[in-house]
Amino acid sequence: MHIRLINPNTTLAMTELVERSAARVVPADVRIDAVNPSMGPASIESHYEEALAVPGLLEQIALGNASGVDGFAIACFGDPGLDAARELSNGPVLGIAEAAFHAAAMVGRRFSVMTTLSRTRGRAQELIERYGFAGDCAGVHACDIPVLELESLGEDGIYGIAKACREAVERDDSDAVVLGCAGMADFCPQISQVVGVPVIDGVVAATGMLQGLIRMGVSTSRRGEYAAPPAKAMAGLLAPFEIR
Amino acid sequence: MHIRLINPNTTLAMTELVERSAARVVPADVRIDAVNPSMGPASIESHYEEALAVPGLLEQIALGNASGVDGFAIACFGDPGLDAARELSNGPVLGIAEAAFHAAAMVGRRFSVMTTLSRTRGRAQELIERYGFAGDCAGVHACDIPVLELESLGEDGIYGIAKACREAVERDDSDAVVLGCAGMADFCPQISQVVGVPVIDGVVAATGMLQGLIRMGVSTSRRGEYAAPPAKAMAGLLAPFEIR
Amino acid sequence: MHIRLINPNTTLAMTELVERSAARVVPADVRIDAVNPSMGPASIESHYEEALAVPGLLEQIALGNASGVDGFAIACFGDPGLDAARELSNGPVLGIAEAAFHAAAMVGRRFSVMTTLSRTRGRAQELIERYGFAGDCAGVHACDIPVLELESLGEDGIYGIAKACREAVERDDSDAVVLGCAGMADFCPQISQVVGVPVIDGVVAATGMLQGLIRMGVSTSRRGEYAAPPAKAMAGLLAPFEIR
Amino acid sequence: MHIRLINPNTTLAMTELVERSAARVVPADVRIDAVNPSMGPASIESHYEEALAVPGLLEQIALGNASGVDGFAIACFGDPGLDAARELSNGPVLGIAEAAFHAAAMVGRRFSVMTTLSRTRGRAQELIERYGFAGDCAGVHACDIPVLELESLGEDGIYGIAKACREAVERDDSDAVVLGCAGMADFCPQISQVVGVPVIDGVVAATGMLQGLIRMGVSTSRRGEYAAPPAKAMAGLLAPFEIR
Amino acid sequence: MHIRLINPNTTLAMTELVERSAARVVPADVRIDAVNPSMGPASIESHYEEALAVPGLLEQIALGNASGVDGFAIACFGDPGLDAARELSNGPVLGIAEAAFHAAAMVGRRFSVMTTLSRTRGRAQELIERYGFAGDCAGVHACDIPVLELESLGEDGIYGIAKACREAVERDDSDAVVLGCAGMADFCPQISQVVGVPVIDGVVAATGMLQGLIRMGVSTSRRGEYAAPPAKAMAGLLAPFEIR
Amino acid sequence: MHIRLINPNTTLAMTELVERSAARVVPADVRIDAVNPSMGPASIESHYEEALAVPGLLEQIALGNASGVDGFAIACFGDPGLDAARELSNGPVLGIAEAAFHAAAMVGRRFSVMTTLSRTRGRAQELIERYGFAGDCAGVHACDIPVLELESLGEDGIYGIAKACREAVERDDSDAVVLGCAGMADFCPQISQVVGVPVIDGVVAATGMLQGLIRMGVSTSRRGEYAAPPAKAMAGLLAPFEIR
Known part of the structure; x- marks a missing residue:
């Protein structure tokens, strides 16, 4: 295959x-x-x-x-x-958004999404509705880090995203986090450790x-x-x- | 302007x-x-x-x-x-789909849509949901005439579309018809006469x-x-x- | 016409x-x-x-x-x-509510509404759902000024409404504001200047x-x-x- | 009381x-x-x-x-x-529409509605959505008998409505029927006998x-x-x- | 009966x-x-x-x-x-959840729910959606008191729930409160007095x-x-x- | 694993x-x-x-x-x-219903469901709504064969289900079929050949x-x-x- x-x-x-x-x-x-x-x-x-x-x-x-x-x-x-x-x-x-939403829906009642720039949240929201996950998604958030800066983020930067994820889960009272950028695929384990809920990367x-x-x-x-x-x-x- | x-x-x-x-x-x-x-x-x-x-x-x-x-x-x-x-x-x-849906929502409770090829109905349905017209649209239909043949359709062809619109309105029990292609913009008056309800062209x-x-x-x-x-x-x- | x-x-x-x-x-x-x-x-x-x-x-x-x-x-x-x-x-x-919602839906993804008295928000919410704008409306707010006082409001009063609109846009993370009373029709330009987003009057x-x-x-x-x-x-x- | x-x-x-x-x-x-x-x-x-x-x-x-x-x-x-x-x-x-919908929702998954004139179905549909019964209502039908003729309908007329109710239940695959006019309040037992499902009168x-x-x-x-x-x-x- | x-x-x-x-x-x-x-x-x-x-x-x-x-x-x-x-x-x-939601929908536009433990809110939310009350429910809250402790709660404990209800009504801008446990059936009058809105017990x-x-x-x-x-x-x- | x-x-x-x-x-x-x-x-x-x-x-x-x-x-x-x-x-x-719906949503816009007995369709419909697939599911149908008879169905019986699936796809104008019973897991290839669309078994x-x-x-x-x-x-x- x-x-x-x-x-x-x-x-x-x-x-x-x-x-x-x-x-x-x-x-x-x-x-x-x-x-x-x-x-x-x-x-x-x-x-x-x-x-x-x-x-x-x-x-x-x-x-x-x-x-x-x-x-x-x-x-x-x-x-x-x-x-x-x-x-x-x-x-x-x-x-990868589609796949991440499907996976997140399988591990809890509601999930939060953490995207990169604020302006991309509208598109994420649209996909959530298009795919039928409006009842599953508790909130779409942005960490306001440009895509091309993710690569060189370093430990502190990743920890910043993790903290933002933790706050989103608290505010949304959600069960899981979806990472809203392929450039975050590497961060799953670190973020998961900080947030204490399943963290889903779409890749x-x-x-x-x-x-x-x-x-x-x-x-x-x-x-x-x-x-x-x-x-x-x-x-x-x-x-x-x-x-x- | x-x-x-x-x-x-x-x-x-x-x-x-x-x-x-x-x-x-x-x-x-x-x-x-x-x-x-x-x-x-x-x-x-x-x-x-x-x-x-x-x-x-x-x-x-x-x-x-x-x-x-x-x-x-x-x-x-x-x-x-x-x-x-x-x-x-x-x-x-x-x-023009957006504008036509808005206009159709202003002249009755529910409207029918008549597109060209059957395969385009999925996109029309998606836009209806995206724009919030799912409660207003009573059905999406196709006359199965390719876009580029609309131009040379002749009286009989236009009458065929008009009849399909009339059947759609009856089946859907709707109040208006939206024409689902810019290439149909010319046909409004003729179709309206046959169907007896408002016919909306998006252009x-x-x-x-x-x-x-x-x-x-x-x-x-x-x-x-x-x-x-x-x-x-x-x-x-x-x-x-x-x-x- | x-x-x-x-x-x-x-x-x-x-x-x-x-x-x-x-x-x-x-x-x-x-x-x-x-x-x-x-x-x-x-x-x-x-x-x-x-x-x-x-x-x-x-x-x-x-x-x-x-x-x-x-x-x-x-x-x-x-x-x-x-x-x-x-x-x-x-x-x-x-x-005018209907027309304002349609217009607001054409200039952004989501809009906020600013009505007069708090008790009128229920009706506004009902119309939003009735017309299919539930996915477009991010929040319905009230400035709690009676309709018949709008006329004699003065600069300070209008600025107060404008500030309330700006706060609503921030809280709702919305793209536009709908003014929820015919008596506010005059205030569009002033409010728009303060809020920095399209301000829609239904009249x-x-x-x-x-x-x-x-x-x-x-x-x-x-x-x-x-x-x-x-x-x-x-x-x-x-x-x-x-x-x- | x-x-x-x-x-x-x-x-x-x-x-x-x-x-x-x-x-x-x-x-x-x-x-x-x-x-x-x-x-x-x-x-x-x-x-x-x-x-x-x-x-x-x-x-x-x-x-x-x-x-x-x-x-x-x-x-x-x-x-x-x-x-x-x-x-x-x-x-x-x-x-009485509100009360009938609530009651019908308690005796099965989905109900059909039988109103008087066809033109009244739009209002019934609107109330169904307004009250949150869109997922419970399987269809709104009309028997096309004016309200003031219900009183003098006779056995045959009532049986005609009952047959229309039975067809609606079959077509809609529903569990109950709501009678859509106070003037039908008397007909419940007769219609129920013909249809074989709960028949709900709002009065x-x-x-x-x-x-x-x-x-x-x-x-x-x-x-x-x-x-x-x-x-x-x-x-x-x-x-x-x-x-x- | x-x-x-x-x-x-x-x-x-x-x-x-x-x-x-x-x-x-x-x-x-x-x-x-x-x-x-x-x-x-x-x-x-x-x-x-x-x-x-x-x-x-x-x-x-x-x-x-x-x-x-x-x-x-x-x-x-x-x-x-x-x-x-x-x-x-x-x-x-x-x-009793079903009955309480129906009753609450009859006395205002939107209601809040107060359950016992936080973990039960998911089930309450699911029932709200299943029964068609998603548009009526403004929020599901928990007072985090285990079911079997409700019995021996005392005046102070009941007042604590009442205060939580009042805050929920303010935050949700709702018209009524639904008590989310049969064990709270006794508390209706006391809570109602504190909150000043209809308080609905499902029993x-x-x-x-x-x-x-x-x-x-x-x-x-x-x-x-x-x-x-x-x-x-x-x-x-x-x-x-x-x-x- | x-x-x-x-x-x-x-x-x-x-x-x-x-x-x-x-x-x-x-x-x-x-x-x-x-x-x-x-x-x-x-x-x-x-x-x-x-x-x-x-x-x-x-x-x-x-x-x-x-x-x-x-x-x-x-x-x-x-x-x-x-x-x-x-x-x-x-x-x-x-x-397996959940998994089948997720898979079916990934291979087309809308799917049909074929269950066993008619009385089980209500539960299937409920799950579709619970999981957020109401916009993806075009119809829930029954072949009215008891679960325990599926095992001994023979070629003709399987072909009968396949024909029912084909009719469902035509009537629903759908892109895929979900088989609504674990007992049908074996029939996928045969049914798929008859229907000509993806056939999804939840197992x-x-x-x-x-x-x-x-x-x-x-x-x-x-x-x-x-x-x-x-x-x-x-x-x-x-x-x-x-x-x-």
Whole structure:
């Protein structure tokens, strides 16, 4: 079984982090790797950047299909391009926000979410409602650390996020915390120790759930909405994305 | 006041249709025009195509900002890129699905929607829920005519859509019909005559509501989520979209 | 095009304020006026008063119909008698709460509401749910100033409301403010300057949206629920309202 | 204990029917009577008529207060003026739609509603949502018999309604039926025999539940929204309703 | 009419308290008694204990059926075994949480809940959603007093709960309080005096509403889901529960 | 890693079927087995039977804890005793309905459910709402085959279920089917071939997702609601369940 994680921004260090995190939760018969697109934003902290990350994501789905990848995870907490990726991919596709919410719903009644910048909370809230977790999510919070600074955060910085998580759990009276950025995947054990509740990172959650779907032999339904996209002329700069 | 409609696909005939339709509902002090991107799909009938229409849409928002446009409508029923466009635009932005749902909610208790291909109903349903119209929408239906065939449909074809609308209203026991494609903007009067209830086209609905917002002097809030996108490196094919 | 605003209480100064506010947002081809009933309460701050404002409102709809009015706005934030008015009116009818919520939903993800007396918040909350804006509204607040004192408020009083709005936006983490009384229509620019987010007054919102509906040529659906009320005996004091 | 039912239309025969029905479900220590207003519509089948029934209803609440009535039921399925009546009444007030929905929710998972004219279904649906029964109600149906014809319906007519109820239960796969008009209160046993599920009439449901509330010693909360309406000038035809 | 309250834990003092409380709200023609099971937990403060209270509850329903009981109330705020009890009972069955929520919804727009231990709030929240009261409940709070200590609480302890209720009403801006434990049934008058809003105890609420249902002649629907449980082999320790 | 499936009824053949099904979807490092209780009903088709299956389920959780089991699945589509099991178990616990809904939500927009007897649909609907899948589930259907007849169904019988699934997908316009009984776990491939959409069995779904949770190192939160049940006296027949 071959699972590929796609970091939809173009920052290689984050791609490597994502691969490292996922590799910890797979048994011997699973091959895991992570890639990032050749185009698009260095990090995703606005709707504008999220929209412009999607073409590169689709580029990577097409390449992964050609390489016989069995399933994909989109390693950005906004789950950019998920519906389009599902149409295009041969195997199942999960977003890390989606996977994290599903996992968090299995370990308690309500969870809190800790994202990076405040402005990204709206998108997280929207996904929570879209996926049906409005009754499970007790609050969406931000630590206001930019995505690209997570990498070089150091012990104190991580402890700061952990404290913010603990306060969120107290204020929300919740049972678990979801980390709202692929760049936080490494911090799970440290934060969990401080907060004393399950801490869910979407990268490993998606990796685990994809294995489940692939072993079950199910993938995205091809009936109707998620059938392969039709052949269609594609003009200008985006001509390379034309499907013939 | 200058309102611009952006047809996010690259088919000029549809851009012209959209401009013609909108021009009918503006008073003398409003300048109206329609444009389409230099890149992207010829029509939008899948999530894949919708995702790839967004860069071209954002290109047109940036150009419109530079030309002093006061407000934009996105003339595709999937409201592609609406959140990103709101971040980028100087003035208010409405999607035609959004505007049509708002208008339909004002003329009765419940409305039916008639889209083009069946596979697009999922996106319509998602927008209905996202915008809070789940209690207002009585059903989403498809006439299964591809977008680019709408233009050359002829009297019989339009009558066929009208009959489908009438059946939808009966089955859903609804008070109004929303036409689910910018390419149907021309058909309102004919369909309305057959169905006997208000028939809402999003192109004219958005044009009317944008005027209201602009005269009120309100635009997208800049507090938090919809602040202008930050400066960020943008790699590869999409480098032209970099914000400095 | 002739749009009429009906102030459903009997206080003339408020009727004049409403007319003045609306007049600022109409182009040259729109005639605008405001009226109030011959009967009913001096202001509306309870369910009892709201109920007793409705006969006078319906009196004014009937008179407006006879004068060829093209559309009506009900200039009280409880939207009293809206459904009955829609049955009776020849043209479209909007409540100012309804119109304000629609407009606020177009300029951000979530809005706060600032009403007059605390006891009116229940009605505001009910309308928010009735119209489908529960996911858009982040909080309903009161400044606890009686309706009839708004007129003589002075700079300090207006600044007090503005500060309360700013605190509401911070506490609710919202993108916009809806002013919850027709008597606040004048305060928009001052409050907006203090709060730094879009401030929506329902009087101008309804005036703008009614123009859109009338230019589109749509009015309340006559299919079923909103057909004209049937002929029916009407006894006693209310005999003048009998429909023959 | 003195419970009064208010038939908010001016048709005496219906008032008598309501009193007769309620009298069957009270123990020896409860005094029951029914009244109707001196003003307003002969029956309530539109929003217009419902609005114009409210002043007469409030007249009767005030009279009942003066007579020491302990609790009121509003015997019309649209629950007209319920919030205003709660402000005004010394004791608890229930609408018959409200009471019927509560009772139906206690005897199964989902119920069907059978109203009179089709156009009244919108109001029933609105009340279902307002009171929180959207998940309990499986369908709202109409038998299309005008309210004032119910009285003289005869065996065949009642059997016709019963058959419509049975079909509704089958189609909705529901556990109970709510009768959507005070004028149907007499039909419960006959309809129940045909349908084979609990059939709920709101007149007896409200009478039963009011006794419960009164024996518990609870009435409408006076904290905030439902405090007594304030003193306020009331002009013109409605001057008799002024509170001093 | 014979109404029986079943205290589903095995603590006799609580059974007696429940009987005493209910006896105060029944007229002369109603016989009331309370019982508890021969098996199960001494009090119910966890999901584990709730699950293990259900066999004893069902034992008592079967015994009550054999004694000709007309209706049952389950006197524990988690409403344990309610659906199973409805299948088994000849007459209607109400849970005290269910009954309290229904009553509280009739006396204001929103209510607060005060339970015993914090860990029981999740179950209360679940019931609120299950029964459709999510829009009516403004907050679920805990006073963190174990169930079996309520009995010996003394004046100061009761006043402590009353103060917690008052703070909850202020914080939630609610109209009424629901007491979240049968063991608090006695405290209603004292708490009500402190808080100044209606205070609802489920034991008396259920007693009152059961009378209403029984006088109406309605019981649990036997169509489908709530038909009597089928004959089925029952093994081991639970063989006494086999239905033949 | 040791995963144990608990069939909460006492029919050994079904326990063996469940173990066989789960064994197909685990890699070499996972030990899988299935057990059933010593007490309770032979199959679960009513609320009464479900309630009486829970003590036996809890007996097996306690035994599994003692054997070092890492996680449990409850192999009955009503997810009986899930909350109590979570309190008691050392490792994570999933219900097969819960797991199946989560998996189905990942492969399309909406799914249909096919249960056994009609009377079990109410419980399925309740779980769908409890878990937040109301927006994902397009319909709950029954094939009206008793649980214990599934085992000896033969090719024709399985084909009959498959046809019912296909009709459900057409009628619901859904993307996937969830099989609503552990006894159907074997039928996935055959039904999938007939229906042409993903067919989800909860036994394998739960097995897959449990692996994910265990590899992530997360289990049920111990903060508050799901802390271990407290020590408490347990009387009579159920004394063996006392926690000391």
